[in-house]
Amino acid sequence: MKDDSNARAYWSATLGLLTKVLVIWFVVSYGFGILFAGALNNISFGGAPLGFWFAQQGSIYVFIALIFWYAKKMGDIDRKFGMQED
């Protein structure tokens, strides 16, 4: 049954990471880009209103960083629980 509990711990670590990724994903796009865009537009970022900038530029940069960060962290989790590929 040792295998079973290891698999369960692995899965809960995975879900923990996924939660973090999805929270950031949601905040930069739906949060900064849509829901709070109006408020953020009062701040100027370079020559662009910040809410507009997040919706049309910033969120995309964050998405890229987020995927590579996830891929790296997930690799760490795989190794920690001995679940990596052979």
Place this chain on the structure above:
Amino acid sequence: MDLQTLTYVVVGATFALYLGIAFWARAGSTSEFYVAGGGVHPITNGMATAADWMSAASFISMAGLISNMGYGGAVFLMGWTGGYVLLACLLAPYLRKFGKFTVPQFIGDRYYSQTARTVAVVCLLVASTTYIIGQMTGVGVTFSRFLGVSSETGIYIGQAIVFFYAVFGGMKGITYTQVAQYIVLILAYVVPAIFISLNLTGNFLPQLGLSSSLAGTDVSLLAKLDQVVTDLGFGKYTTTAAGSTLNMFFYTVSLMIGTAGLPHVIVRFFTVPKVSDARASAGWALVFIALLYTTAPAVGAMARLNLFGTVNTAVGIGSGADGQMVVKSDVVKANGDLFAAESSLKYEDRPEWMKRWEKTGLLKFTDKNGDGRIQFYNDATKNEVVKGKAEAAGWKGNELTVNADIIVLANPEIAKLPNWVIALVAAGGLAAALSTAAGLLMAISSAVSHDLIKGAINPNISEKNELLAGKISMAVAIVISGWLGLNPPSFAAGTVALAFGIAASTIFPAIMMGIFSKSINDKGASAGMLAGLFVTLFYVFAHKGIFFIKGTEFTDLIGGANSFFTITPEAFGTVGAIVNFAVAFIVSKMTKPVPAHIAELVESVRVPKGAGGAVAH
């Protein structure tokens, strides 16, 4: 060399390249035909995925829509990139571990049901065919302008070319062809944007140019654009949303989860060697996609400013010494009167590009007040000040209409860039449309031959006949989508958004629940997909006609357009997905639980360990 000849040469050369690669890499066995032997490097795969992904909607249509919509155009930008985050962490690695090569196969095995597999095939066919209609529209627009043929002829030529290399090349041909197409399309997109950004802001990166000041002034590009459009009665560029906030939210969700549910994209992640590569592959794909997607907002904003500058000399953007559109800093600083009589461009002085596009019928001028000048403003504005100024100036209504789908193609012409740049853009637009159409046809072909015929109708079909069935189904799909492309339901990007809504409401929830829940059973998944498909199509058909056939709309039946909480049909996929999840959950509760061996299958899909190569059976 004149523009026409140059366009033939550049487009012809790129086509020869794609066809050459397809011929060189002609597929042999079935598994090579579908997944290129499972041995494609993540970066190569990322580039091919990007080409596959960025269709006529992204290349030709999107920046034009952003240009018209302003801030609200962000639904496309966030929607079509944010989906990759979901793909990378929720779907791709698990489907790669599962190790089969079609989406319906995963659904059929996970839900231990041929019915579920068949339902998935149907959903996939509806979504992919709708998507290809959008591509055919884009091909038609491009050919009609650049090769000087009618848009119908353009669609027929496009059909023939897609058929040739999708049918004779197979996936492997397409993987390398698509790398070549990516390079052509990204150059075609970024090169004119760099020129324009340099001319307007002095900043060669369009991404930075977007938030820079206009060259030689301290007025930011966006501030100037905001001022010009609001003075002429349009909504403020940086704040005008796409409908209600709820609609924008749902629109973005629909495009994001549709991205993660579209079979031709998912199938890419079956072709990487390892599970860990599937995660990185999504990241690489997004890097290559983002090159275009972060350039698009700059293209949109700058094209709008150039367009206003062309027809109104008081804007302060006009032809410089070498003929290209540049900033007239003293005019910008002087902030002249847009409504002054001599500010509007004389029709007889209009630039060459306007004459060329007038021939396609996609750009129209009507001299309503008979003064021989072009007045371009929003005559439906509710702003009394603007109305008063327009009346005082003797303006009798807006005189210029510009179809959103021509903005990107016309952009280098508007900015008066060299002819080779214009020819390159034509080649890029065709690369984008054809690569995506080919990828979708692969997904259709494998769904029909592998999942429907081999899986359900005739399991003993020979490998040769399976390939033949796949090719026939591609041919049928090309004919149907070409026919519907003659009368498209919307702009290219709008049609494609509908396809995403369909994928969002059917495939995505089924795959996601298949991985993250052990309690959703065969009946739940099938009922969920059918319910999602039904409500989404019902709402879409109400607005756009039954199977997009004009004249069969029934908006009255649902209480008027956008009657469901102001949500537009393009954004409705999110509602369909919610219905799908809810129905699947309830039906699963009421029927027999998932058998033990399926629960074990789900467990095994969740861990990377023990992943072999992608296998055929």
